[in-house]
Amino acid sequence: MNSPSIKKFHGIPLSVLDLAPITEGSNASESFKNSAQLAQHVEKWGFNRYWLAEHHNMPGIASSATSVLIGHIAGSTKTIRVGAGGIMLPNHATLVIAEQFGTLESLxxxxxxxxxxxxxxxxxxxxxxxxxxxxxxxxxxxxxLEELQNYFSENPVGRVHAYPGRGLNIPIWLLGSSDFSARLAALKGLPFSFASHFAPQYTLPALRLYRDNFQPSDFLEKPYAMVGVNIIAADTEERAKWLATSQQQQFLSLIRNMPSQLKPPIDDIEKAWSPFERASVEQTLDTGYTFVGTPDQVKEQLEKVIESTEADEVIVNSQIFYQEDRLRSYEILAEMMD
Structure with missing residues (x-):
């Protein structure tokens, strides 16, 4: 499941989750340039995979046409795995997704x-x-999911086939923030990625369900679980905390049902929210899965989450306003890897 050039953190591959942020005053074109640059850097630094997430009607997220953007990132890199984290399947005709990813896998x-x-x-x-x-x-x-797996099989049932798509070995992962996909991934014998970066309280129960009920399949012999974390690392704790206010403001805008572009850091986040709003944001950005600080602080927290979750892989989201700081945050992680 790993690219040949990847490095590891305590034996665990690290990957990237990119929400293709549109920063305040910028646009989607700039976001895509930044994503391609980040992908090229993390590929060089030894990260395992680079995933993009489907969101819609969100002014601060540019990855709505997820398959198209995956092609852009894959075309800008050479070896790193690129994919969807994830495609929201109920939004689409299953055949269309089979054809799109059959095309990507063929390219x-x-x-x-x-x-x-x-x-x-x-x-x-x-x-x-x-x-x-x-x-x-x-x-x-x-x-x-059954339909999609059928489209990718060598001998699909039915009159409608996916071209390209038929017979291609495209790893399917199930993503979840509750127990539903954990159970389904276990039943189908598929790898499972849990959104602990925004649903921290359900992480351990979902992983336990997945592992306890896992049934080996043609795709996977034993459970393979990836957990998501938010990491904002900087050379000083002060700068890391300052940079983190952009992500805090992003979740605050969602709580207020007023999604916005990713805002620049602010000096005093306490002036931006009420006590209730602060509690809501902090519940989502739980410190167990959101790490903000210096290299040593982040390393210690990352070691703890790997120990507690027994994760096979960790995928890292870093919502940082300034591109140079986003690159530096991932570079810090790369410096920790073997």
Whole structure:
């Protein structure tokens, strides 16, 4: 499951989750340039995979056309695995996703991952705009997964086949922030990635469910679990905490139902939120899975989360306003790897 040139942190591969942030005063074009630059750097530094997440109607996230952006990143790099973390399958016709990822795998053989989620990646009005109906919901996700696996098989059942797609070995991951996908990934014998970076309280129960119920499959002999963390590392604790206020403001805007572009850091976050809002943001950005600080501080926290979760891999999200600071944060992680 690893690229030949990857390095590891205490025997664990590290990967990148990119939300393709659009910073305040910038645009999607600049975001894509920054993502390509980051991907090239983390590939050189030995990270394992680079995932992009599907979101819609979010002014601060540019990865709505996820498959297109995956192609851009894969074309800008040479060896790192590139994929979706994830595609929100209920938003799409399953055949379309099979064809899109069949195309990507044909263009970049052996480098494409397909992570799947069942949430809309936005609100109900946006979900309706995407699907033209709200009759299809998350409850159909297992059926869609079956359809997708059939399209990728060597001998698909039915008259409709995916070209390209048929017979291609594209790793499918299930993503989750609750127990549903943990159970389904265990049942199907698929790798599982848990969104502990925004659902920290459910992490350990979901991982336990996944491992306890895992059934070996043609895809995977034993459980393989990846956990998500937020990391904002800098050379001083003061700068790391200052940079982290951009992510705090982003979650604050979501709590207020006023999503915005990624805002620059501010000197006093306490002036920006009420006590209730602060508690809500801190519940999401739990310190057990959100690490802000110096290299030594981040290293200690990362070691703890690997020990507590027994993760097979860690995927890192770093919502940082300034590109040079985002690059430096990942460089700090690279310096910790073997």
């Amino acid at each position: 970049y053989p052996g480098r494409i991952d397909l992570g799947l989620g069942r949430a809309p990646g936005s609100d109900q009005a946006t979900a309706f705009a995407l699907r033209r109906t709200l009759n299809r919901g998350a409850e159909e996700f297992p059926q869609q």
